[in-house]
Amino acid sequence: VTKVLLISADNVDVKMAGPGIRYWEMANALSRHGFDVTLAVPNRTRLSSPGVTVFTHGFDPRKTQSIVQASDVFILQGYVLFYMPFLGQVDKPMVVDIYGPIVLENLENNASLDIAERHRVNRRDLSVLADQLSVGDFFVCASTRQRDFWLGMLTALGRVNPATYRRDRMLDDLIDIVPFALPDVRPQHTRDVLKGVWPGIERQDKVLLWGGGIWEWFDPLTLIGAVHRVVQTHPSVKLVFICKGHPTAELNDALPMTMYEKAVQTSKELGLYARHVFFHEGWVPYEERANYWLEADIGVSTHFDYVENLFSFRTRLLDYIWAGLPMVVSGRDSGSEEIVRPYGLGHVVAPGDREGLARAIAEMVETPDLRETYRPRFERVRAQFTWEKAVEPLVAFCRHPRRAADRTQ
């Protein structure tokens, strides 16, 4: 039996973020495919699974070295190489998982820094990525579109070359797709949290749910504008932002307003605040989240047309899919163009198109039995995006692990 080692850079525990979930699920799916799987994680974890040996690496090179030596093939999140560069020299087939182009993400994250400092961070991000792309034997990323981008980077770095091309003219042998998948558990509604509970939201209201932070690259303003238009004809429409609490009201003149503050301000200016637009402040407990998702009628997510969107697959879209929540979302990003649009999970509107958003919302609100109408489509997606299927490229590679054609000595 092939011994497969997965090395996660993110904590894997009872509560975990996207990357942690990915490693936990990949490990389990691979073990169900019959491999002898070890999952190395930075933390001491309370999770356990029959088929998976869990190991704490704590970014300790010596510990990690010993488990890598004991494996036949190892899979790691790209950033592990940044912390433990020696792994790039190990003479074993290495799969590098490169799902988020950080070089794009940080452009917006660091927008408030000094320009010279931003250029410095940018080049550092680039060199970290280039290091990962130079040493992997096989790469996996999260979507077709990402794969196109990574192919560009791999080409520029010389990894798409006569040797790798000869081995596979589609280069699936060099880079393939392991998308995100949906958890097996279905969401459960345990108690009412929104409709008829929240002051201002009645039982028969139509709730648009914004399920996540309001970061700078999101565009809640166009959405609020669209809601302003829709409520003239459909007064039962309510927009609820379920986001992490931000400091509010202390609008310091010296500092630029955050997008969250702008959203609050815009909704007040339009007279929608606490009447049609609501902000949930503070965290929703993890176990409670499903209640919100299941009570809502439409999931919304709108953003600006920034380059970072192109390749991103937002967790919130995955949550909506999980909860079978029909969507009105901005397009041009990986998630909406590769899942929402082709599978018909709702309306995809061009970024910044307020009228389009208003029309889409009105049309959805007018659809009777909205959730029921969309249910079959969500079921199709659910069947398509299971971890079993997602890990297929990894399964194929682990059956015949080998060094990249241009990395053999």
Added chain:
Amino acid sequence: MNGDDSIPTVSVLVLNCNDKPYLSACLASLHELDYPRDRHEIALVDNGSTDGSIEHVRERFPTVRIIAHPQNYGFSRGNNLAAQQCDSQYVVFLNSDTRVEPAWLSELVRAVSSDEKTVCAGSKILSRDGKTVDFVGSRLNFYGHGLSIDYGAAYKPGDYDHERLLPFACGGSMLIDREVFLSVGGFDEDYFAYFEDVDLGWRLWLMGYQTVFAPRAITYHHHHGHWRKRPDIHRLTLLERNALCTIIKNYGDENLDRILSLALMLAVERAVVDSELNPDEFRYDFQGLSARRTRANLPKAAFCPLMAVDQLIDGLPRLLEKRRQIQAMRRQSDGEFWARFAEGMLLPNRTEPPFVAAQSALLRNWPLPGVFEQRACSSLLIICHDTIGQKMAGPAIRYWELARVLSQHFEVTLAAPGTPARESADFQVCGYRRMDPDSIAPLIERSDVILTFAYMLNELPILENVGKPLILDLYDPYVLENLETFGALPDREQNEKHEAFLAALNHQLAVGDFFVCASERQRHFWLGMLAVNQRINPSTYDHDKSMRKLIDVVPFGLPSRPPRHRKQVLKGKWPGIAETDKVILWGGGIWEWFDPLTLIRAIAEIAPRRPDVKLFFMGKGHFDPSVAPETDMVGRAIRLAKELGVLDSAVFFGDWVPYDERESYLLEADLGVSLHFEHLETRFSFRTRLLDYIWAGLPAVVTEGDNLGDLLVREGLGRRVRCEDVDAVTEAIVEMLDDPNLRQELAPGFASLAERFRWERVAQPIVEFCQQPWTAPDRPWLDVDVTQPAVKPPPWWTLPAKAWHYLRRGGPAALWRAAGQYLRWMRIIRRRQSGEGL
């Protein structure tokens, strides 16, 4: 001087002031020059020496002409007066503490002989032993400080051997056209010393001339250290003052105010940094007056920038008069100048962290004025790499049609290799010779914006440096295509070709101002390649967060008119094709990655039961074999057809169809095909033949996987088949041919798709760029070394070593001063980065 009139005459002017000990070596090396004796003279320009230099030279080097000034006029006036006293075509200025290699002069002359605009050449200058770099190229920052590239770096022969344009040459060893030198006013005599060469170089550019680096003209410099004997404050003051003079003289009205404000603020900042005072002592806060009052023991150096301003005030009337004259003679805009030399623009002239932080804080709040804004494009040059004529392949059609659409907005010139055999009423068509930049230079000269196939940069590297916005067309991921094209070569050769090609491509991606590609999918790929080449960075992001101003999509398009059936070409015309036959059209060339074989097999299967089904190949290889040799696949296809007994009975190979006739073929056909093998090229390719099918409303059978083919299938206008699936192809062909109304039924779908691909529509990103062109906003950053966090004080763990250093060098007092400074810097930098000043 007499001799061969075709060889220009040169006066080598060796400027000397009490440098007798060095003169012999210098003049001796000049006597070894390989330049014709009768075409050059050597002159000693003596600036009032009192050490017997003149007598020494008269005695040892009797052929050397002596130009004796009565007193030390300084560098500028000394050289200007000497140049006036010569009558040669070129003068060369050479410091006396140097020696030169025999080829030095001929190389300098050669460097300026290439074209009329190039009037000045800078020598490569090395240290006395030739082991380190003195001058191998220059940079200029926006406040007028000239910098020498890699000064002091280790040197070995062959380094820095690239001939290129310079903002200025080093005055210690340079050649210039004498008449031009005098007509632009020579060196500024008010400078006395320092940066007069910077000022001259900049001025030459503004007047429409250019300066080149002559890498094989080598000078060795002895560093006699005249200035080291003098107090440093003179040198510093001259540098500060002359840089200010340079910017006041040379910037246009639209930029001077902003630049001068920034330059003065930075000069003040240098004074503050050099004063080593604690700025916090000068801050009044609500805790009351600053507690400590220290006795200032100010270093005089701190006053140099201030004294420079003081001197400037005295000299203002003359300075402004010079400015007036220069601006009146100007032939190039600031934007054009800086577009060429943006790399040095943001380099700080000092490395002290508080200063660097001050510069970036200033620029963050007051970005540089419109120096990057280019004038709206009135004339656009499109350089096509493919043959323009009656027959045209995809690329030529692309540039022809883009020229047509763009000519509705701008004056367009389309340049193509050879002698284009086609004319247009809308735009000018010109020919050029491949691999011969001179044949296209005049066209480049008169255009405002240049659009070309990215790979042309390889043939025409001058495009990088013309200071005009450059649109690079990446319509095809040819780096992937070549993996297939070179596939048959031996491994080593294939690797070498691939590497060379990739290096060239990466370089192209590093220098373009704006890129266009043919599809969104391609754009994702190119974004990855651009990222590796550092083009996805904060500057391009700030310019446009969607990066559409870095790379946008311009697919291939369709003419706005419907196709016309001009004459019968296939049915009843082509030998073997009857009027009632059903024709399947292969609407283009047969390249290596296409799969005509599956199709021929399918036809061979259909033929016995359906004698009316005919397959017609519209093209084979490229009609012009010099552009692309016929592929092996053509031979394989013909052989297979012969083997299966269908050649010329059911399968026909046409010759390349003339561009204007292809519509007749498209309209006569019943079914289009585009079949390919499975490989990477397919994912990113844009098949123009499918576009033709859309235009002609021709239903198609396509292999799954390519962009446009998938679109046809999605719109219900085509049938998808798997790769190399003969049965599926057979089935699709028969079914589609048997539907008599297929064309009519699909006509509306084709029409709406055709509308999306009209050239007028797809060319829009280029039209918009030309309406307000820009040069890449990240160019100034490409050379700034940001890998070192320059605006950070040294990390804490380096402090003990540094403390020891100060203690040993200056005792506890020095250490105390250094520690105080470190803490001050930390505070200043934090304040500047947070933007919470005052």
